Amino acid sequence: MVDLGKLEGRKRWQESTNRSTRSAIAARTLLRVLPLANGFSEWRRKNFEGLDYFVRAALLVTLASREIVSADDLQSAAEAALAAEPSFRHDMIERGFFSKSAVHAILSAYRDASSGDAIGSSSNAASTIVDDPDAGHAVISAAAADAVTIEAGAADDTLLTSPLWPQEAPDWWQVGWSRCQAALEVDPAYAFWLRWYQAVLDGAPQNWEMLREIALIAPEDWDAGPERVAERIAEIEARYLSDATRLAERVDVNPETGLLRVTPIEVEDTPLVSALLGHVETILDGALAVPANGLREASFVPRLIRTTITRHANDPQRVEMSMVTAAKSLRREIRETEELPKSEENLALLDAVEETARGVRSAHPEVAAARERLARQALNELPEGDKAKLEVWRPILVDTSGGQMRDDYTADISALIADRDLPPMGDAPPLLAVDDAAARIFSRAAASWELLRIADEALEGISVRTGMKKHEILGTLMGVISLGLSIYGVL
Structure with missing residues (x-):
């Protein structure tokens, strides 16, 4: 049994x-x-900027516990947070949002987060702010439950990706x-900090390296205020999503239309790709010629x-993505659902599309690298609320x-928001593979x-x-980026 209720017990546990x-x-x-330190709307509306330092300190404490940032990094963040203390005291005490003792309790919790009696200070902060000793007891009990989990053999990393409250969070919280x-x-x-904290609450996996970059944003950017920090975070998030989903193509502005477009990379070995596609078409024609194979010209593949x-x-x-989708x-239809027979022609078609995908990758290293990146991504299910957002952004x-980029957005978003097992109806276009559709959207x-934020003339x-406002365009793109980070499990 872990007893953290009294200082003596916490000291013994620490030792x-x-x-x-x-x-x-x-x-x-x-x-x-x-x-509790950040939860009062009147405080936020009074433009108390010290909030940023305290949120950053909380992130750095988490990273330091995994030894992702150094003690020096944590110390500098603590100094920055405490340097905001006069403003903190003025906003919270003089304007009557918190009592003087509550402010001291919050500051003590931050001071002790990396050393000292962090559990006791946090418990005191909760009891003082909520004005109920049971709040402090709940904080102690949750910390004790964490300690029991570790004693039972769980790794520290496992603890940091577990729901923040072992049981349902208390009403006051x-x-x-x-x-x-x-x-x-x-x-x-x-927006980022709310998403980050929700991920902490849920015990969702975290992209620790990305969080490290965010926590270590230059001090002058933190000093410039939350809007500047948000800009730097957006740049980091866009880069991480791009790295996770980058395809062998280029996005630029069409000088004739002034709209965004996608330009494919050049075919490195035209005779090879032509031969591979010609072979696939020949095999397909042969499979379609035999009704018993179960394929029809109007079928998806x-x-x-x-x-x-x-x-x-x-x-x-x-070509590579389409062949992977066909394969x-x-x-699935031959080996799992058995909707198609294991005939010689069907198996030959499967071999042909697989060979074409491999052939394209062998001739185009950028395509091979893109497939390797996509293979490492685990696409989380898209909640209904996020599907509604995509409908608004579409x-x-x-x-x-x-051009093609416009057509792809229309089809790919339909694929992503639809039931992945829903077959196309009537003359509707076939739904594309959800994984590849998502990669195109978010990449x-x-x-x-990344292009438009620095190309103001193009924007x-x-x-x-x-007829759209510039901030509406950039805001939509950033919303899509944030959604991509979420469903790929980046954050």
């Missing part, structure tokens, strides 16, 4: 526990009281968190192959793009944002042509 475990539990304890959300949701500069040959033969990335569909993505959104041109 018998390794530094990594102490840091992990200290970080989680501080994170539990974080919304839920009130504080609701106030915190209401205060910060109205300010786009805090034949239509996908025909479209690829007639419209995308000069796009190595699209997945054939393997016309903006479509209207700011032209292109990230590339577009202005798109704004004039579409």
Whole structure:
């Protein structure tokens, strides 16, 4: 039994526990009281900028517990947070939002987060702010539950990716968190921090390297205020999503239309790609000629192959993705659902599309690298609320793009928001593989944002042509980027 209720018991526990475990539990304890320090809408509306330093300190404490940042990094953040103390005291005491003792309690929790009695300080902060000793007891109990989990053999890393509250969060905490959300949701500069904290609450996997870059954003940017920090975070997020989904293609602005477009890389070995596609078409014709094979010209795979040959033969990335999609569909229908017989012609078609995908990758290293990146990504299920967001964003993505990129956004978003097992109805176009559709959406959104944020003339041109405001275009792209980071499990 772990007794953390009294200082003597906490000291004994600290002496018998390794530094990594102490840091992990200290970080989680501080994170539990974080919304209480940041959860009052009147405070946020009074423009108290010290909030940024305290949120950053909480992130750094978490990273330090995994030894991702150094003690020096943590110390500098603590000094920055404490340097904001006069402003903190003025806003919170003089304006009557907190009592003097509550402010001291919050500051003590931050001071002790990496050393000292972090659990006791956080407990005191909760009891003082909520004005209920049971709040402090709940913080102690949650920390004790973490300690028991470690004693039972769990790794520190496992603890940091477990739900923040071992059981349902107390009512007083839920009130504080609701106030915190209401205060910060109205300010786009805090969108990342809300997503990050929700991931902490849920125990979702974290991209620690990306979080490290965010925590170590230059001090002058932190000093410039939340809007500047949000800009730097957006740049980091876009780069990480681009790195995770980057395809062998380029996004630029069409000088003739002034809209965004996608340009495929050049075919490196035209005779090889032509021969591979010709072979696939020959095998397909043979399979379609035998009714017993179960394939029809209007079926998904034949239509996908025909479209690829007639419209995308000069796009190595699209050829490879289409052949992978065809192979997945054939393997499922032949080997799993047995909708198609294991006939010689069907198996030959499966071999042909697989050989074509491999051949394109062998001739185009960029395509091979893209496939390797995509293979490492695990696509999380898209919640209904996020599907609704994509529906809202779709016309903006479509209207700011032209040509193939415009068509792809229309089809790919349909694929992503639809039931992945839903077959196409009537003359509707076939739904594309969800994984590849997602890669195109998020890779292109990230590339577009990175392009337009520094190409103001191009952004202005798109704004004039579409009638959309520049901040609406960039905001939509950033929304898509944030969604991509979420469903790929980056954050």
